[in-house]
Amino acid sequence: MAIVKQIVEVDGTSRYNFLSSDRLRIEEHSHTSEEAGDGGVSQIFNLILADTQDNIRDAVVELEHRLGQAVYWHNQNLTTRSLWWNEQSEGESAKRSLITGFSLRPLTDDIQNPQVLEANGARYRCVITHRAEAEETTPDNYITGSAVNLGGGQWAPGVDSAQATFDHRIAHLEVTPSGQIEKFWIGIRPLWYIGETALSFDAEAYFTNGTAVSSTDTTIVDDSANGALGTAPNTARTTFATNATMLNRAYKLLYTPAAVTSMRGRYTVLARFRLTSASTTRAGFRIGMSFRAPGTKFFTADWQQARYFGMSSNFSNYTLAEIGEIQIPPAPFRYGVAAEPVEFTEYINWGVERIEGTGQIYCNGFVLIPADHQIICENGIATSAIPLHIFTHEDFQIDAFAVQSSNDEVQSRFEVTPRNWVFPRYGGIMVFAGQTDTSHVNTVTVTADMDVYRTWRLYRV
Numbered sequence: 001m002a003i004v005k006q007i008v009e010v011d012g013t014s015r016y017n018f019l020s021s022d023r024l025r026i027e028e029h030s031h032t033s034e035e036a037g038d039g040g041v042s043q044i045f046n047l048i049l050a051d052t053q054d055n056i057r058d059a060v061v062e063l064e065h066r067l068g069q070a071v072y073w074h075n076q077n078l079t080t081r082s083l084w085w086n087e088q089s090e091g092e093s094a095k096r097s098l099i100t101g102f103s104l105r106p107l108t109d110d111i112q113n114p115q116v117l118e119a120n121g122a123r124y125r126c127v128i129t130h131r132a133e134a135e136e137t138t139p140d141n142y143i144t145g146s147a148v149n150l151g152g153g154q155w156a157p158g159v160d161s162a163q164a165t166f167d168h169r170i171a172h173l174e175v176t177p178s179g180q181i182e183k184f185w186i187g188i189r190p191l192w193y194i195g196e197t198a199l200s201f202d203a204e205a206y207f208t209n210g211t212a213v214s215s216t217d218t219t220i221v222d223d224s225a226n227g228a229l230g231t232a233p234n235t236a237r238t239t240f241a242t243n244a245t246m247l248n249r250a251y252k253l254l255y256t257p258a259a260v261t262s263m264r265g266r267y268t269v270l271a272r273f274r275l276t277s278a279s280t281t282r283a284g285f286r287i288g289m290s291f292r293a294p295g296t297k298f299f300t301a302d303w304q305q306a307r308y309f310g311m312s313s314n315f316s317n318y319t320l321a322e323i324g325e326i327q328i329p330p331a332p333f334r335y336g337v338a339a340e341p342v343e344f345t346e347y348i349n350w351g352v353e354r355i356e357g358t359g360q361i362y363c364n365g366f367v368l369i370p371a372d373h374q375i376i377c378e379n380g381i382a383t384s385a386i387p388l389h390i391f392t393h394e395d396f397q398i399d400a401f402a403v404q405s406s407n408d409e410v411q412s413r414f415e416v417t418p419r420n421w422v423f424p425r426y427g428g429i430m431v432f433a434g435q436t437d438t439s440h441v442n443t444v445t446v447t448a449d450m451d452v453y454r455t456w457r458l459y460r461v
Contacts, residue, residue, distance in 0.1 A: 004088045005031070007066060007099065007128070009081045010394060012137065016066055024049045024059050024124065036129045040100055043085060046107065047124040056122045063104065067128070070099040074395065082394045085130040086137070094137040095456065097130035098394050132457060133166045139451035147178065147445035150434040151229055151272065151320075152203035152367040159427055159452055166455040167373075167422035169392055173451075176387035179444040181434040183378040184388060184414075185320075187370030189265055189431065190424030200255070200262035203431040205348060206230030206272075206365030210252040213294060217241045218249040218352075221362075226274065227318045227442050228364045236363045238352050246284065246353035248294060248301065252365065254348045255328070263328045267368040269348075270433055271323045272440060274362050275315040281357030282310035287323055287366070288349040289330050301349045302330055310356070317439035318364060325371055367433050375400075375421045380414035388414065392421060423452050 005026060006017045018026045027046035036042045049059055070083035084096035107123045142157035159168065175184065189201055208230040212218040217239045222232035236250035255263045275281050288301030304324035309315060329346065352361055375390065375398070382388040382402045390400045398421060400414035432446055 003090055004086055004094075006086050007070070007083050008086045008096065009083060011081065014066075014081075015086075016063065018045075018047070024063055024122070024126075027123070035132075036101075038100065038129070040129050040131050041097070043087075043128045043130070045126055047126050048122065050121045052120060056120075060104075060122070060124070063126075067099070067102040067104065071101055074100065077393070077395065077397075085128055095134040096137050097132075097134045099128060099130045101129040103127045133455050134457070135169060135453040135455040139171050139453045142448075142450045142452065144446075144448045147447050148432055149442070150177065150181065150432055150444050150446055151440065151442060152369075153432050153445070154201070154203055155430045155432070155448060156427075157423075157430065157450060157452075159423055160454070165425065165457040167420075167425050168455045169394075169396070169453045170390070170421065170423050171392055171451045171453055172449075173390040174387050174449040175382070175390070175432070175446050176384060176448075177382055177434065177444055177446045178384055179441060180381060180383050180436055181388075181444065181446075182381055182436045183434060184376065184382075185268065185270065185367075185369045185431075185433040186375050186377075187268065187431045188373035188424060188428040189370040190372050191427040191429075192264065194426055196261075196426065198262040198429060200259035201429055202263075203267075203368045203370075204230070204365070205252055205254055205368060206234050207236045207250065207252055207363065208232070208234045208365075210236060210250055210365070212236060212250045213248055216247050216249045217243060220250065223362050223364065226362070228362070229272070229442050230365060234364060236350060236365075237360060238363075239360050240354045244354040246286070246306065246351055248288070248349050249352045250363070251290070251294065251347045251349045254289075254346050256345050260329060260346075266325060266327050266371040268322055268371045268374065269324050269326055270320045270367040270369060272318055272320055272364040272367065273309075273315075274318045274364075275310055275359045276362075277357055277359035278310060278315040279313050280311070281354065281359030282308060283352060283354045283359075283361050284308040285323065285350065285352045285361070285363070287326070288351065289326055290347050290349055291345060292347070294349070301351075303349075303351065306351070306353070308355070310359075314438045318362075318442070319438075320367065320433060320435050320440045326368075367431075369431055369433060370429075371419060373422060373424060373428065374419040376417040377414040378417075380412040382412075382414075386411050390416070396421075425455075 008015045024047040030046035073080045086096045220233045223235035228235045284306040286306040288303035290301045377400045386402045402412045
């Protein structure tokens with residue numbers, strides 16, 4: 001690959017080559033770069049051209065128009081294309097950085113003074129400012145090998161991130177459900193360092209092997225016939241027969257010391273539950289994290305604010321609902337250090353109250369959606385024939401559509417709530433959850449197709 005110094009549109013077309021002899025080209029030994037005030041990088045060089053005055057004017061107007069387009073795009077990206085600084089040395093992999101600003105002004109010297117367009121020659125000072133990060137010019141594509149469930153199913157794409165210094169742009173993620181889905185939660189549990197595997201990571205925390213707190217009207221039962229997930233008995237049932245106030249009703253071991261490294265991170269917690277007499281019953285529940293089970297040394301439940309649900313027939317079926325966010329481990333922690341009383345055997349506690357009606361609550365357990373890198377797409381409809389497409393543009397604006405596969409027609413637009421929606425620099429594990437407006441169907445699965453632009457600082461490889 002020859003040396004390249006050019007600006008190029010996002011699709012790789014309409015290039016302006018600064019090494020071309022018939023355009024304003026870089027003067028030998030004039031090119032330098034330095035950090036810009038906005039945290040980006042400024043490329044600074046002189047441009048020269050020997051030609052007629054008319055051709056010089058045309059060349060200057062063309063370059064100024066192109067660089068102006070790059071700046072204008074940031075204010076009106078629906079009508080223009082973004083421009084990128086594309087530079088590489090002999091044998092170097094292709095990369096590009098999004099242009100954010102420029103300046104172009106004439107230079108004078110002893111020969112060309114005071115009019116720079118005299119003597120059929122021109123000399124200009126050009127400064128092009130772009131983002132510090134550089135992404136590769138073509139994305140890497142990853143496809144799920146098999147379908148994953150929408151109740152905390154996991155996929156490790158295996159993105160090659162060796163020595164990366166920036167998180168990567170997820171330019172496009174296509175999610176195809178096997179049945180109708182109207183809300184998706186997608187999170188990425190980051191790998192925190194090169195070589196981490198997170199072999200013990202598990203986003204599904206059903207009440208299999210859970211424990212009911214005595215004298216709280218709660219038992220662990222088998223509710224598989226009604227759609228509960230996990231090995232039976234798998235569900236905490238609370239009848240409120242003697243006490244309907246807020247009590248810690250059940251708890252579930254979330255991880256042991258051996259798994260704490262794999263589980264590190266922040267998570268949005270989805271409760272999977274159903275109500276009997278759902279149209280007339282309202283219940284509130286909350287979660288709390290504790291080291292050790294209730295009644296033992298060091299037990300403290302870091303309770304979160306209660307969330308209330310019910311008074312709708314929708315809750316007759318198993319439903320996913322956001323009930324809080326947790327951090328694992330919840331105490332100040334540095335890798336390789338564990339001090340009493342933080343023993344890293346942690347439980348998730350389930351507190352419940354009933355404030356209206358006579359119904360019972362069945363809690364199947366919890367799904368942990370990684371919150372460090374997360375997106376929620378809702379108020380649309382995706383099916384096996386109309387998959388969800390999530391696009392992350394160059395400026396990290398995000399759009400999500402359900403698109404008919406047979407004719408590429410948009411059927412619905414999803415509302416998106418992104419949270420640092422990029423692929424972690426050292427790799428990550430993706431977690432999926434989704435449901436309709438009325439229920440979470442435990443048989444629906446998804447496949448995913450993802451395009452990722454690997455992103456770097458500056459590299460010479």
